[in-house]
Amino acid sequence: MVSSKSLFLALPFLAHCTHAAPTNSSQTANLAATFPNVPAIQDVAVVQGANNHPAFLFYQDVASADLIAATVSEDGSEIINTESIVPNAELFIGGPIAAVTLDASELSVFYVNQDTVISEVRRDSTTGEWTRGSACPECIDNQVSFKILRASKILFPMWTSNTASTAEIRLVFVPPSSTGDAVTVSEAERQNGVWSLHPLVTSQNTPAQINTDAFGDIIAIQGADNKPSFLLYRDFTNQAMGDLKSVTITDAFSVGHVAAETSIVPANGMFEDCPLAVVQLGQGASDLGDIRVFYGNADFILSEIRWTGGSGWVGGSDCPECIENQASFELFGRSVLYAMGTEDSQTGSTEIRLGFETGSPDNDGDFGKIVEVVSKDGVWSPST
Numbered sequence: 001m002v003s004s005k006s007l008f009l010a011l012p013f014l015a016h017c018t019h020a021a022p023t024n025s026s027q028t029a030n031l032a033a034t035f036p037n038v039p040a041i042q043d044v045a046v047v048q049g050a051n052n053h054p055a056f057l058f059y060q061d062v063a064s065a066d067l068i069a070a071t072v073s074e075d076g077s078e079i080i081n082t083e084s085i086v087p088n089a090e091l092f093i094g095g096p097i098a099a100v101t102l103d104a105s106e107l108s109v110f111y112v113n114q115d116t117v118i119s120e121v122r123r124d125s126t127t128g129e130w131t132r133g134s135a136c137p138e139c140i141d142n143q144v145s146f147k148i149l150r151a152s153k154i155l156f157p158m159w160t161s162n163t164a165s166t167a168e169i170r171l172v173f174v175p176p177s178s179t180g181d182a183v184t185v186s187e188a189e190r191q192n193g194v195w196s197l198h199p200l201v202t203s204q205n206t207p208a209q210i211n212t213d214a215f216g217d218i219i220a221i222q223g224a225d226n227k228p229s230f231l232l233y234r235d236f237t238n239q240a241m242g243d244l245k246s247v248t249i250t251d252a253f254s255v256g257h258v259a260a261e262t263s264i265v266p267a268n269g270m271f272e273d274c275p276l277a278v279v280q281l282g283q284g285a286s287d288l289g290d291i292r293v294f295y296g297n298a299d300f301i302l303s304e305i306r307w308t309g310g311s312g313w314v315g316g317s318d319c320p321e322c323i324e325n326q327a328s329f330e331l332f333g334r335s336v337l338y339a340m341g342t343e344d345s346q347t348g349s350t351e352i353r354l355g356f357e358t359g360s361p362d363n364d365g366d367f368g369k370i371v372e373v374v375s376k377d378g379v380w381s382p383s384t
Contacts, residue, residue: 044057044059045097045098056070066087070083090113090114091111092112108169110171117145117146118146144197148173170190172185201257210231210233212235219276219293228259231246232264245261264305270298271298276294277337279294296337301324304319304322305319329356329373338354350375350378353372355371358371
């Protein structure tokens, strides 16, 4: 990706920038002391800051139920400011959140309003002010009315090149027509500022169904222009019993279709209802780059599986560089897991920041503690 690109998904949320890594990247961060009202967080979205710029966390506050924008210091060590950007009266409480930044001038957060319609709030890069509703005629809810399946967690945006042939934003969600254990997935595309809707289809141009609980986690991996993308999800059919599966989509939903489905982590290798997150580094014009998917294994240890291109997905003992083979970080939260990745295009240096909820099944008081660990050039360090 070029330096202006960032890709996010709602918790499971990905952030990717090719700006230089933060100057204080050697410091790991524990946000527990500064993250306000953590225990009842429903969803978290993340925007990765460029060099010398802060990151943002977006979440619903347990006390006010407002949608909050929290500004995180450059080194990730503390939250330096919080601001309510959408009042609870305008939110579907517990609904999904997603955020995307296209360049220095546009930062958009997508949420679900009380009528289960996908809505948007934008940040002005010059003034720092947030606008929505009638003050934001360009926002999605002032152009179209795309409804999401009630309380579904499946909502995430993907960034694509701003050209005549591709959408500026691809926003994937589960529409209300989905029922039972198989959901249909639709993609809203914004091209030249105009939104349109396209369902995911099979190669026979019939609606494609994803065999997952509509309230479960699903993540997206962005393909290069005119290249495949991935959807990853838990398959809860009788045959799969919770396997993590990868679905290959040939292109944007408007022109592409489902091409293949592969199990990449068995059901017994993950704890029930564990969240998912992904980082994508080094994406080029002809490939998907370095893809790292994070999840909790059956022992509640943060684990990883990687996409290696020609060799496919690699994890476990076949991946000595994966996080569980370097360190043992316990993950007990069902809702808080995010990943952010940065890389320096000049030096090749990479950094991943992974945030998760930690605790112990025998110590409820520890639940809700948000810890962020850092991998600098492939070496993971525990939070301090």
